Amino acid sequence: MGLGGRKFAFFLGFSLFFPVFLSFSLFFWVFLYLSGFFGLSVLFGSFCSLCFLAILGVDMASFLASFVAPDLLEIVFLSLRVSGAALVLGCVFGFPLGAALAAAPWRGQGVLRLLVAVAMGLPPVVVGLFLYLLLNRAGPLGWMALLYTPSAMIVAQVILATPIIAGFSGEVFVRVAADHRDLFRSLGLTRWQVVLTLLYESRLGLVAAATAGFGRAISEVGAVLVVGGNIAHATRIMTTAIALETSRGDLNRAVILGVILLVLALLVNLFFLWLRMRLDDTPRVGKRLGKRAGFFS
Amino acid sequence: MHAGISASANAAMSASSADSGQMVPLLELREVSLWRDGCALLRGVSLTLFAGERVVLLGANGAGKTCLLSVAHALMNASGGAVLWRGLEPKREQRHEQALVPQESVLLRRSAEANIRHGLLPLKLSGREVKERTAAALAQVGLTGRAQTRAQVLSGGEKQRLVLARALARKPALLLLDEPTARLDPSHTQAMELAIGQAADQGTAIFFVTHDPVQARALAQRVLFLHAGRLLADLPAEQFFAQASQSALPREAYQYLKSRSLTMD
Numbered sequence: 001m002g003l004g005g006r007k008f009a010f011f012l013g014f015s016l017f018f019p020v021f022l023s024f025s026l027f028f029w030v031f032l033y034l035s036g037f038f039g040l041s042v043l044f045g046s047f048c049s050l051c052f053l054a055i056l057g058v059d060m061a062s063f064l065a066s067f068v069a070p071d072l073l074e075i076v077f078l079s080l081r082v083s084g085a086a087l088v089l090g091c092v093f094g095f096p097l098g099a100a101l102a103a104a105p106w107r108g109q110g111v112l113r114l115l116v117a118v119a120m121g122l123p124p125v126v127v128g129l130f131l132y133l134l135l136n137r138a139g140p141l142g143w144m145a146l147l148y149t150p151s152a153m154i155v156a157q158v159i160l161a162t163p164i165i166a167g168f169s170g171e172v173f174v175r176v177a178a179d180h181r182d183l184f185r186s187l188g189l190t191r192w193q194v195v196l197t198l199l200y201e202s203r204l205g206l207v208a209a210a211t212a213g214f215g216r217a218i219s220e221v222g223a224v225l226v227v228g229g230n231i232a233h234a235t236r237i238m239t240t241a242i243a244l245e246t247s248r249g250d251l252n253r254a255v256i257l258g259v260i261l262l263v264l265a266l267l268v269n270l271f272f273l274w275l276r277m278r279l280d281d282t283p284r285v286g287k288r289l290g291k292r293a294g295f296f297s
Numbered sequence: 298m299h300a301g302i303s304a305s306a307n308a309a310m311s312a313s314s315a316d317s318g319q320m321v322p323l324l325e326l327r328e329v330s331l332w333r334d335g336c337a338l339l340r341g342v343s344l345t346l347f348a349g350e351r352v353v354l355l356g357a358n359g360a361g362k363t364c365l366l367s368v369a370h371a372l373m374n375a376s377g378g379a380v381l382w383r384g385l386e387p388k389r390e391q392r393h394e395q396a397l398v399p400q401e402s403v404l405l406r407r408s409a410e411a412n413i414r415h416g417l418l419p420l421k422l423s424g425r426e427v428k429e430r431t432a433a434a435l436a437q438v439g440l441t442g443r444a445q446t447r448a449q450v451l452s453g454g455e456k457q458r459l460v461l462a463r464a465l466a467r468k469p470a471l472l473l474l475d476e477p478t479a480r481l482d483p484s485h486t487q488a489m490e491l492a493i494g495q496a497a498d499q500g501t502a503i504f505f506v507t508h509d510p511v512q513a514r515a516l517a518q519r520v521l522f523l524h525a526g527r528l529l530a531d532l533p534a535e536q537f538f539a540q541a542s543q544s545a546l547p548r549e550a551y552q553y554l555k556s557r558s559l560t561m562d
Binding site for chain 1: 370371372389390391392393395396397399403405406415416418419447
């Protein structure tokens, strides 16, 4: 097969139509959601996403059929399960770590801050390698038999997401605490009242930190590939499947997976956006765009 | 409104000056100095403030007005001297009797009402009392209709009024105000002054920082003049503004008033 047909369509699709149609369907998803017509936004967004796929040259029949294909759903759900667990654990470890970074100076805080900053940019493959050395049968933790299981992938993603969540939430805590220090002293709040108020006032920033951590977890290939092994029906998730299908030349399937991953990312981010708005909007005033002043504030 | 305030102010002043000898002052600063980065921000400031008094602190920008207020409210620790609350070393509980309205309004990301309720948290009031005080404070500053609005979408003037309401709901013995109306338009300023005047009439001591001598004249029983960290004048308001013509005031204070064309020459 020369340069033409399928391959050319993909080339054209990715270089030209991808940004245009992706932003078009994003527009429908996001804008209509903001305007409060949630049901409509789902319909139009899906329609636009389908058009976008058709123009990419994806075979519609096989695309729709792939939704009922059990192995694809399996991959999607495993992705969500692993990254969801990594998100929860990342928050459990990351928020207190962020608080420790933001707390009054203590011995070793500077070192911890440096470590978190470095860990925020850890190369995933290196994390995977490190975990592999720990978890393989001859390694110090080999007796746990975690290698090539979803648990090992969760551990890898937690290691990647926790520093992001800790770093961002630390920044949030520092800023909120600085803004409110004089107020809290002036009101004469007790220690616990200060802590609880700070946590509640940081809620929007904490959701943003969690969003960033989830993004890191679900988009990651290297570490899960090394410790998960990309075993079909066991440890294959979306990113590793895309890498595999692309290298195998099954671009149709790779694109379908890629688009599903993007749509999932969009949905998850919409959820986080909704959560932030919900947390900010103490009394529900109305559902229309005009009444939601301060949405982006 | 101004006439009403000064009339009751005179009455209160004669009463307080009569028996101030025996009374323990609400707030007392003894030779307070404050150093930051090798600069003296306050030099040997001494003052006493009795319950129910209305004191206005005048001074140019950078005179140390906000620093003095922060030290009095124990937001900053003085480098030297002592700050006494009811004749005692200040504790955390003293804050329950003080309330501060700062220059920049700091509000929580909650509804207006929830902001006031949060301010009442340390006072350990009953649920009903909290409800009553919240409603009363909102009414006092004219924000009843905005009770459920999120604080961060209020206008600048409304925010500042909400901060005042939060302070008033605590029913403090001493209300510290740091140029609360500096950035407000006349109508918001008037609403604030009215609410502050009402609080003062109910016996709250007022410590008001401003660089608006007109406002000072309307609210003050006593005027303090701060210049470069020194307290240059501590006079009854009548005397302070009357002496403006005789140049009996310290030179800096006189020039300050003159620059606002408030001298009587």
